[in-house]
Amino acid sequence: MPRTRPVYVACWMALLCAALTSGCALHGDRAERAVELPSVWRHAQVDDTTGPIDAQWWRSFGSTELDAVIARAQSQSNDLAAAVSRVRQGDARARIAGAALQPQVTASLGIGREGRLGSDATVAGSTYAAGFAATYELDLWGRSAALRDEALQGSRASTFDRDTVRLTVTADVAGSWLLALALRERAEIAARNLDNARRVLALVEARSRAGAVSPLDLAQQRGLVAAQQRAHAALRQQASDAETALALLLGTTAKAFELQGPRLDALQVPVIGVDAPSALLVRRPDIARAEARLAAADANVLAARAALLPTVSLSATVGTGESRFGRLFDNPLYGLAAGLAAPVFDGGRLAGNRQLAEAKREELLADYRAAIVGAFADAETALNGVSAIDAQAAAQAAELAEARRAAELSEARYRAGAETLLALLDAQRTLYAAQDLSVQLRMARLQARVSLYRAMGGGWQEPRCTGVAPAADEGHTECA
Numbered sequence: 001m002p003r004t005r006p007v008y009v010a011c012w013m014a015l016l017c018a019a020l021t022s023g024c025a026l027h028g029d030r031a032e033r034a035v036e037l038p039s040v041w042r043h044a045q046v047d048d049t050t051g052p053i054d055a056q057w058w059r060s061f062g063s064t065e066l067d068a069v070i071a072r073a074q075s076q077s078n079d080l081a082a083a084v085s086r087v088r089q090g091d092a093r094a095r096i097a098g099a100a101l102q103p104q105v106t107a108s109l110g111i112g113r114e115g116r117l118g119s120d121a122t123v124a125g126s127t128y129a130a131g132f133a134a135t136y137e138l139d140l141w142g143r144s145a146a147l148r149d150e151a152l153q154g155s156r157a158s159t160f161d162r163d164t165v166r167l168t169v170t171a172d173v174a175g176s177w178l179l180a181l182a183l184r185e186r187a188e189i190a191a192r193n194l195d196n197a198r199r200v201l202a203l204v205e206a207r208s209r210a211g212a213v214s215p216l217d218l219a220q221q222r223g224l225v226a227a228q229q230r231a232h233a234a235l236r237q238q239a240s241d242a243e244t245a246l247a248l249l250l251g252t253t254a255k256a257f258e259l260q261g262p263r264l265d266a267l268q269v270p271v272i273g274v275d276a277p278s279a280l281l282v283r284r285p286d287i288a289r290a291e292a293r294l295a296a297a298d299a300n301v302l303a304a305r306a307a308l309l310p311t312v313s314l315s316a317t318v319g320t321g322e323s324r325f326g327r328l329f330d331n332p333l334y335g336l337a338a339g340l341a342a343p344v345f346d347g348g349r350l351a352g353n354r355q356l357a358e359a360k361r362e363e364l365l366a367d368y369r370a371a372i373v374g375a376f377a378d379a380e381t382a383l384n385g386v387s388a389i390d391a392q393a394a395a396q397a398a399e400l401a402e403a404r405r406a407a408e409l410s411e412a413r414y415r416a417g418a419e420t421l422l423a424l425l426d427a428q429r430t431l432y433a434a435q436d437l438s439v440q441l442r443m444a445r446l447q448a449r450v451s452l453y454r455a456m457g458g459g460w461q462e463p464r465c466t467g468v469a470p471a472a473d474e475g476h477t478e479c480a
Helices: 002-020 057-061 064-076 078-101 143-209 215-249 277-282 285-306 349-415 421-455
Strands: 104-114 125-138 311-322 333-341 468-470 477-479
Touching: 057 064, 057 143, 057 421, 064 078, 064 143, 078 143, 143 215, 143 285, 143 421, 215 421, 277 285, 277 349, 285 349, 349 421
Parallel strands: none
Antiparallel strands: 104 125, 125 311, 311 333, 468 477
16 A cells, blocks of 8 residues: 555645646637628629529639639649648648547567676576556646647648638639730730731821822831830730749649630629628638637647646556566566656746747737738728729720721721821720720729639638548548
């Protein structure tokens, strides 16, 4: 009985510490996270006939090439592949952290030979040893559980980060694809206007040879042709650069990528229904990521506070040693022990760790609030962009029709000698600018829808999980 007294003393000391610290706040002081939310969107055009945003929202544009491009990006994007790997890392960290809540068991098996140096070999012999050892630290204050919860929340955060990257890559690819189509179409318009300017130049040169126009008129038309050549070359360069940027998002080279997309006016302009502003909180993976990181910080604060308290560990061993292998397990020995360790002086390291954890939590709380405010700003900006650009496009359609009519009338009157070349040049410039702006506004209308899909979360929904476990196919976190 006297030999077991230290075990009882250790246990009673642990219980005494538990009683003395039962009033301590080890469950984290949840700071106020409330952010004032708007009751309605300022620029929303709610359509009751539309349902929630589909997770494959890009199909609403009605382009098979866009579908193929995004599918290719989701399978080849290096950014997305890196995000998937970070999910695997988070799953591994959660598994490592959870191991501290389980007993640690080790086995050993050894063989040795010993004897005297010299001619007396009779004292030489072999020895065999085998044993098992188990250790377990009692999680009295919840430190190990808090570290496990921190890792689990970190794993969830990496999952939401992957979903954020997927949404970002998808939206960036759609926007870049639209930009590449628009620049290619603008280059075609510039080429047609260059041909038209050259045709008018031929007319002016013929009239100049006949003495019907002045050298000034001829120089002005030649200047217009040169300006059109410059604009055409610039747009061709921009179109090529846009295709290179799109290929980069796809994780390939521009040489291995060829754009075959339709004209912008052949694409559908989606009608997007929006939920109430409060629904945005559960529709954005970046908000879920910020919340998971904050929850991980809460758990880290608990672990840092618990590290200031004593720890109790239990251990058990079973071992044996014999000179004959066949008798190795005949007379095994066992041992049981309990130990209590309490921090006395560490130069302020543990207190510093606690202060660091609390300061980190305050930072992540600010990041969480910023994520919510930023999400609402993105949504309001996207909604405003949709309504404003639609209004601009409607007005510009009338502008383009009148510019085309004015250019036709000016050229007809110039051929008849009833109009000056200056008026014709002005009409040509106006028509070219209106045509170019028309393509830019069509692109802007479509890109505004992409931005709105992105701001509204792209149809994302947080999975309902009771636990996390790594999936076998992609290594990402799934419901367990």
